[in-house]
Amino acid sequence: MGELLLSGGRLVSASEEFEADLLIREGRIAAVGRDLESAGEVKDVSGLLVMPGGIDTHVHLEHPIDRIGIETADDFFSGSVAAACGGTTTLVDFALQRKGDDLAPVVEARRALANDKSVIDFGLHVILTDIREETPAQMREVIDEGFTSFKIYMTYADKYVDDASLLRILETNADAGGLTYLHCENDCAVSHLIHSHLSRGETEARFHAPSRPPVVEAEATYRAIALAEITGARICIAHVTSKRALENIERARYEGAQVVSETCPQYLTLTDACYSHADEAAKYVCTPPIRSMDNQEALWDGLRRGSIQQVASDHAPFGFKDQKLGAPDFTKIPNGVPGVETRLSLLYTRGVASGVLSRSRFVQLVSTNPAKMFGLYPQKGSLAIGADADLVVFDPTQEAEIRHTDLHHNVDYTPYEGMPLQGVPVMTFSRGELVSEDGDLVKDAGPLKGRGEFVVRRPVPPELDFSALF
Amino acid sequence: MGELLLSGGRLVSASEEFEADLLIREGRIAAVGRDLESAGEVKDVSGLLVMPGGIDTHVHLEHPIDRIGIETADDFFSGSVAAACGGTTTLVDFALQRKGDDLAPVVEARRALANDKSVIDFGLHVILTDIREETPAQMREVIDEGFTSFKIYMTYADKYVDDASLLRILETNADAGGLTYLHCENDCAVSHLIHSHLSRGETEARFHAPSRPPVVEAEATYRAIALAEITGARICIAHVTSKRALENIERARYEGAQVVSETCPQYLTLTDACYSHADEAAKYVCTPPIRSMDNQEALWDGLRRGSIQQVASDHAPFGFKDQKLGAPDFTKIPNGVPGVETRLSLLYTRGVASGVLSRSRFVQLVSTNPAKMFGLYPQKGSLAIGADADLVVFDPTQEAEIRHTDLHHNVDYTPYEGMPLQGVPVMTFSRGELVSEDGDLVKDAGPLKGRGEFVVRRPVPPELDFSALF
Amino acid sequence: MGELLLSGGRLVSASEEFEADLLIREGRIAAVGRDLESAGEVKDVSGLLVMPGGIDTHVHLEHPIDRIGIETADDFFSGSVAAACGGTTTLVDFALQRKGDDLAPVVEARRALANDKSVIDFGLHVILTDIREETPAQMREVIDEGFTSFKIYMTYADKYVDDASLLRILETNADAGGLTYLHCENDCAVSHLIHSHLSRGETEARFHAPSRPPVVEAEATYRAIALAEITGARICIAHVTSKRALENIERARYEGAQVVSETCPQYLTLTDACYSHADEAAKYVCTPPIRSMDNQEALWDGLRRGSIQQVASDHAPFGFKDQKLGAPDFTKIPNGVPGVETRLSLLYTRGVASGVLSRSRFVQLVSTNPAKMFGLYPQKGSLAIGADADLVVFDPTQEAEIRHTDLHHNVDYTPYEGMPLQGVPVMTFSRGELVSEDGDLVKDAGPLKGRGEFVVRRPVPPELDFSALF
């Protein structure tokens, strides 16, 4: 590949920003400095921010929803294109273990599928749903192959893992260095509330929210942290949405608990008012549901204070008209919203441009922390010398508006339609190669398809103190 | 029965104390005042405290332990004699539903058993273990008959109630006014830890404690409160033993949660040092286990601050030599310690005589609060005019020492052997009748046997705010 | 005086309520019971509540405001008449030490003044403003004469006591058993803010509130508690108005701090919206100022939870038209609102009738707790045998509306005009003598004038734990 020199930009790392040239050699960051010289291509990025490319550890591409018999609407190609156009350079998707499955074939098949399509690098979490005698050994096996994180659902009938199984998973990970990544809602409580609503004839989309109130999230979050403590395992709480769940995390971290957490743009920019229009409510059905404004404010505080360590998209795209509308009751609406492409610009706009977060904090939340938490660091998530040249060049002054028609996902809407932006990605480099420019692919997609590589992730290093990761 | 005048005593109620005569007529308190006159018997109680008799809502008499195939060592006769000699005038024991049982016959049989033997009045909680379609209706039925509280075990394989069933119980009680009384430990976590210890060959009695650490209690306590909130039910947490569980209760009450709680003398006076002597450790095996000193101190703070509302005994007597010693591993030791007779004098000594608690707080903790929480009030737990003349006369200056040989229970030890006392019960009146004097029955036990009556308890009144000052 | 029998009422004490007759003999409670007999007068109070008469420890009658050169508008006669008509049977007013004053003559003069006029019993706090070498000795002297509490202002140029002097007062009280009763606002901060407002030409009444924001109250509250801790003294925080100050008190009590606190009806029923009408704003100028609704809600929570121990009136009446209106700027408006007569019915209506507080909690807040905290107990504040028969008989079902024209204070408005009431005092007895009935004096005021007696208050008993349940 030779060399590429990004010249005159403002480099933003997880702790600092300064003006410097950045030299890429063989797809890696070779040097940063003043007045660097290169025999290769030189790109003037004056006035622009050069940051580690986004890492999105929570996306669901061509993800089967067995209970409804459908898949999410993006495949690894359309989804990775959308990601790249939004400034994201690494995705971590999921390999789903169904009942009876062994892990090795599951992850192998999924890796092959992604490998053929993804335009950017990717990793895979393993969703465990069937914990058997042989599971711990199989977990160690896939950890060795770079599948170092395990997603656990504390709710959903088809994926639910009970406390006994969760303890075995945590115990195995505590020893093997795997990370347990949890969807925290009390399944019995959700079922109880769903049953209550349906039995009262409350079937419309808006009843999705009260059937999964903050207390069910807060309870499961508390429990997950407690069980992790018993085993000595480190955990990551997916999509924190409520003040109460966050307070449980904060109190535990204050006492030294080894827990990190994530929230998502939908919880940071929307409120439960979205459910008030019957015609539109289904668009916003995701789980946990969108919360009230005071919960949203608490999440921003959590980002500011360091209590929440990453912002991922939980990209789970379903067509509004063909998949979400018209369900007989709210439990039949597929859960999720698209968001892989809008994550960075939304967080930059609402967080940095509005003055709530510093640019370095932004880099931590969308790139460096995910890399550290999920075993991609220092290969990804960093401007360090030697790191992959996965970069996003951002124009912090450019104003825009989110329009579904500008996006690359494979669905018919965005929940953020019309939202103003200040700060957008203008170039995305994957291992030194420019893949997207000005919000679009740089060339015909064809040649890019499948260029993304599987990243062999590492176990979380024992010395990384999760309670001190901000 | 006519009249009985207690003359010259110092009356102590839940909020005040003052010198006055107290007139009993037909087994009830008829008047309090200066220079009262009576045609009946007059008993001089100058220099003594006249208080509502103790109410102990947590005793296990002739209680079957199915997993081991034994019963607790006291029956309703020996247990109620011990209670009376210790200043307690009402017991609330348990009727155990086994798998397949309907509730009505269970409570009927248990009531009959107690009715034939108890020397003091009694009520019965229902232990629910098999929640079926018809359970809510059966609960309402027994509530109507005065069995208004339901004990739920969140642990123990043979009694364990899962979250789904617990939600149905809570929902029923929220509507019917029943009280849910919970043993809070995470069953999966306990099983996991027991398995870990046994698999390492750690079978001695002392491993009982680390197999049930504070975190498993704190987790289940948090969950119980969360599930109660979802249903709008009011709950009572049995035997709080740890700072962490207590903090969860305190935070929840601060936010208005309808939860009250209990601790027991063993957690207030012993520490986990009791497990350090291999020969004796089995004596102290009870669940939750005895905790460290900082936990003990937190419990005293909880009593002082009002975070814990009652002190019950959790009297679960097993013979040391014949039942507790010699188990092949710690999980086979029957759980529990005797304590129904020593409860008042221990709490008075360590709480009041030591200056930590006021006398009125003592009355609240051992009598008035239990009466209010468990539907016995104002018939029991009060010096109010019209209340049952269930009274304990206490000598606050008398010093003594706990000796197993002075006690009336049917086991071969007391965990409090040799503990000094200041303040002991000198007379116990049940509905105006003197049943115990100077630590012994007033006469041959024969005629007293079966004089105790079943108390038809009431649902907790809706306006009683469980989160308020108690 | 002979006997008086109140027959058939519902007696409400600080912990219980029950139906009983109450017999008064020689001005004291002689007996309570069923079917009591008396040779004296019998009054049927069936269907009514019989409670300890209100104790108001925070009133300012004929109180000089030196910096403006005026006095509060009620004297000890009109003020005590208003109190009695509102169900209050004991007032504790203030004796003001001016610079240079010795304490003995100050309290003597004030006692004589009150003695000639008050229709109900009274005590006096000493306001210390000039702490000199001889002050500790003089404090001990007046404590011995029954002036056992000392009011300290942490703000107001003419009364301000600095930390050094406050420490000496606290140290003296820690040893002598006096109670330090504090007005907590940071004087420098208030002056700073007043100066800021005035320098911007913000002179209207509504700027009173932002010149004394919650943070200045919270700071001084924290400091008072800290200084008290250093000396081992127990303290009472007057008129808590804000969530932040309350949280400081709650945290400190949680850790065992010996601090109790008070709030007032104006902070429980009004909000800072009262300052929005320029023509009326001056009516509501009191210090600390009326706060926002979320502060009001926090105070109700504090009452419910037991964090705040008493509700006093801080009755500081000034004529609206002649004293409050027309000040050149907000700092010249005399501070205070009238409220001695409306305290009980307002708290009953908003607290008890609305379901937030139990009747016993009401009795604690307006009578029993003030009596215990300020050394009047058990002579006052109780239905105990032997206590003064200071009683209020309340009709809990009677509805009314607050109208200034019905009140007995000597000003031209009430801040509560038009507020609906449910529950009003219908009889007030002072030492067994009926002084008010149906909201008015029972007879010509003349003979009642001066019947009130000075109450020799006691030091707070060392064993009373101020951090405990109250």
Next chain:
Amino acid sequence: MGELLLSGGRLVSASEEFEADLLIREGRIAAVGRDLESAGEVKDVSGLLVMPGGIDTHVHLEHPIDRIGIETADDFFSGSVAAACGGTTTLVDFALQRKGDDLAPVVEARRALANDKSVIDFGLHVILTDIREETPAQMREVIDEGFTSFKIYMTYADKYVDDASLLRILETNADAGGLTYLHCENDCAVSHLIHSHLSRGETEARFHAPSRPPVVEAEATYRAIALAEITGARICIAHVTSKRALENIERARYEGAQVVSETCPQYLTLTDACYSHADEAAKYVCTPPIRSMDNQEALWDGLRRGSIQQVASDHAPFGFKDQKLGAPDFTKIPNGVPGVETRLSLLYTRGVASGVLSRSRFVQLVSTNPAKMFGLYPQKGSLAIGADADLVVFDPTQEAEIRHTDLHHNVDYTPYEGMPLQGVPVMTFSRGELVSEDGDLVKDAGPLKGRGEFVVRRPVPPELDFSALF
């Protein structure tokens, strides 16, 4: 100066570490990268850590103690030599305003003094002690000249600033961008306690500690934060030593308060046991005093959690034999301990080598955060391109022991005598010039004297969120 290439080291920044060469040109960092080339000198630093040089914002060199009539024992020469040998490259010392002083001449004189002697770069805080009408204007004047921070003492008779003056300082800084740096102890409380001890004849050195207990620090800390909030100013709390003070800071930051804080090695490595040997106690007399172990543990937690942002030395050296010993009472012992040279190695040993802190956290605490907080950033405290090449090269594997005889300060002891070290500075570069190697100056001190330059510091940028600086 030309170029210098540090080759093969492990670079550690505030967020990352990686292997790279670092190129220095004209005293600044010109590039970092793999296989960099340079025409200048090349120094192999393989196996070593290259970090931003230490910044110590809390040193007292030739600092007059007027109340005792002495000065600290180090002057700007010996002190800066000690600093450099310990890996520190920038000092911020103090210019003391005495009563009556104008600020400009004070800072000018002090700058000149330091300029002639310091071997490393330096800045100066202004100690304000005399707040007059013209003070705000004078503050703006010195801010413009690079003296952008103001030290305020809330205690010490000769330096004490009252709340009114503090408010004016804070208000000025809020507007002008100056930083208020506070010594928080309640002066009245300290005086009160000192008086108590002395009046009981408790004059020995060990009574220094109880005369300044945590509560006096916690109170002043709370007050400082409250007053800062009123004015909108940002503040830094110097030398936090106690759990209680820290909790106040943490709670305030949680709510968004603009407060950062500092602790010092003496509070992180010593305990109050140091006062138990009468012969040695005077060595450890510093203010606030050394605290108990639980306080020390809380400080480590604070560092780990991000609640405390910097570790400075508070180097205040006094000869043990000639200055500290033999004082007639503890109040006459000059306050302070030496520590400028041992700061980095102690924190590295106890923090990083022990596994409590990451290396990046270490860099934040000793260099990057102080630079950001005190207006030195990005010139100092960073490995960013363009930053001054103020660097410390650390050998993380080298073991050593602190011995007073190895140190360069001008006193006869170190409080850390005999403490083992793991990780020591092996080279210190100041603007690219090697000034110290292997714990000693690189050459005769002579030529280095006065080479240090005054750093014109900037006001804290308005967008720097102090509540989100970890």
